[in-house]
Amino acid sequence: MKERKLHITLEDLKSGSDAVLKQVYNDNRAKFLNFARRYSLSDEENIDVYQDAYIIFYENIMNGKVEGFTSSISTYLFGIGKHLIFDRIKKNKRSLNSEFELTKVGEEDEIINTLEIEEEALTPEQELLKQYFATLGKKCQDLLTYFYYRGYTIQEIMIAENYNSENVVKAAKSRCMKTLRERILAKGD
Amino acid sequence: MDKEGLLYKYFSNQLSNEDRLQLDELLLTDSEFKAQFDYEMGLQRAIKKDRSEKLKSKLVAFEKEAQTKRSSKSQQRSFFPWSIAASIAILIGVSWFGYNTYSEPNYNDLFDANFESYPNTVQVITRGETNLSNEKTAFIAYESENYEEAINLFGKLDQDLNYLDFYMGISYLKIGDSEKAIAMFKKSSTEDHEFREAASWYLALAYLKNNDEQNAKATLEQHVLKYEFKKTKASQLLMLLQ
Numbered sequence: 001m002k003e004r005k006l007h008i009t010l011e012d013l014k015s016g017s018d019a020v021l022k023q024v025y026n027d028n029r030a031k032f033l034n035f036a037r038r039y040s041l042s043d044e045e046n047i048d049v050y051q052d053a054y055i056i057f058y059e060n061i062m063n064g065k066v067e068g069f070t071s072s073i074s075t076y077l078f079g080i081g082k083h084l085i086f087d088r089i090k091k092n093k094r095s096l097n098s099e100f101e102l103t104k105v106g107e108e109d110e111i112i113n114t115l116e117i118e119e120e121a122l123t124p125e126q127e128l129l130k131q132y133f134a135t136l137g138k139k140c141q142d143l144l145t146y147f148y149y150r151g152y153t154i155q156e157i158m159i160a161e162n163y164n165s166e167n168v169v170k171a172a173k174s175r176c177m178k179t180l181r182e183r184i185l186a187k188g189d
Numbered sequence: 190m191d192k193e194g195l196l197y198k199y200f201s202n203q204l205s206n207e208d209r210l211q212l213d214e215l216l217l218t219d220s221e222f223k224a225q226f227d228y229e230m231g232l233q234r235a236i237k238k239d240r241s242e243k244l245k246s247k248l249v250a251f252e253k254e255a256q257t258k259r260s261s262k263s264q265q266r267s268f269f270p271w272s273i274a275a276s277i278a279i280l281i282g283v284s285w286f287g288y289n290t291y292s293e294p295n296y297n298d299l300f301d302a303n304f305e306s307y308p309n310t311v312q313v314i315t316r317g318e319t320n321l322s323n324e325k326t327a328f329i330a331y332e333s334e335n336y337e338e339a340i341n342l343f344g345k346l347d348q349d350l351n352y353l354d355f356y357m358g359i360s361y362l363k364i365g366d367s368e369k370a371i372a373m374f375k376k377s378s379t380e381d382h383e384f385r386e387a388a389s390w391y392l393a394l395a396y397l398k399n400n401d402e403q404n405a406k407a408t409l410e411q412h413v414l415k416y417e418f419k420k421t422k423a424s425q426l427l428m429l430l431q
Binding site for chain 2: 017021025029047051052054055059064118122125135137138139142145147148149153154162
């Protein structure tokens with residue numbers, strides 16, 4: 001049986017291990033669903049919201065927006081989750097439970113201001129980029145992910161991926177970008 | 190600062206206030222710069238979306254597991270008379286019997302029933318070996334079922350090696366990333382090498398895992414026409430899907 005960690009650190013989460021991801025998911029699930037039940041969404045929707053909140057939380061860790069835990073993981077998830085529930089209720093044009101209106105602005109609402117929450121759909125051009133990004137070799141995908149998703153500097157990428165020099169990373173990045181562009185252009189031929 | 194340097198600083202989160210002003214100015218006045226900025230922003234969003242979709246599918250799997258555990262626990266706790274339990278067992282049996290005719294197949298069950306990993310046929314690994322090549326280290330991870338590490342190590346090898354896509358595909362299937370597995374098997378099944386037939390079989394399974402019945406069927410149809418690898422199993426699976 002895999003060892004359960006008592007305290008999950010930021011570094012544990014950044015490692016991206018499935019075991020840690022699952023533990024955090026399971027540890028906060030019931031708490032979140034209890035919290036979410038005060039609003040008017042169904043259980044199924046609440047699970048969906050929990051997963052979306054979890055993804056946003058994780059993204060903010062990976063892109064460096066969360067640099068240290070100033071609150072517990074569940075507080076982050078509640079904050080994001082509440083924001084997402086608001087959005088869904090607005091979209092569904094459903095009424096809110098009265099206690100919702102009276103909910104005080106708490107710690108979880110403050111947290112939301114420090115995070116990046118974006119839920120817009122991709123434009124057709126971005127869909128193409130996504131589609132052709134997936135056709136790149138693993139090295140290119142990793143390199144571009146480090147740079148554009150995690151905001152690593154060239155030097156940090158060199159260390160993380162064992163490149164010989166910063167120039168090698170720069171050259172590799174240019175090659176990857178060129179391949180991506182060419183593949184998209186070729187598609188239009 | 191040159192324009193390229195400015196973009197680099199933006200995406201690696203190193204813009205100073207002064208740089209920010211220069212960037213805003215260029216976005217308003219230099220259309221070529223703006224186009225490049227938008228392109229890279231688009232790529233950033235595309236990668237983000239790609240990552241979040243993959244994470245979502247992992248979370249859906251965690252959820253499924255959590256719900257299965259909960260329901261089996263609550264069943265254990267309840268005091269079901271054995272006669273009722275037996276009737277339920279019979280009902281399950283009957284519904285299983287009518288599986289083909291009356292219900293949609295469960296793709297995950299079909300996948301589990303058919304998927305087994307492919308052995309390492311590339312590198313001979315002996316105990317106590319020192320000075321391991323990168324290839325061997327990758328296959329040691331693969332054989333030890335440490336698939337995430339294997340993917341990482343395969344990714345660092347010469348990308349022209351003809352078995353690479355195939356073994357990465359198996360590793361991705363093992364960690365439940367069926368979309369990446371599909372991409373790998375697609376490449377591997379169109380290239381002319383010894384893994385081509387196997388890659389076609391695994392491509393069908395990866396589609397199944399991805400709940401993509403249409404492509405799973407199309408791949409299996411081609412497979413039974415062209416190849417011998419797991420042909421009988423492929424025909425059986427095709428029948429179940431039809």
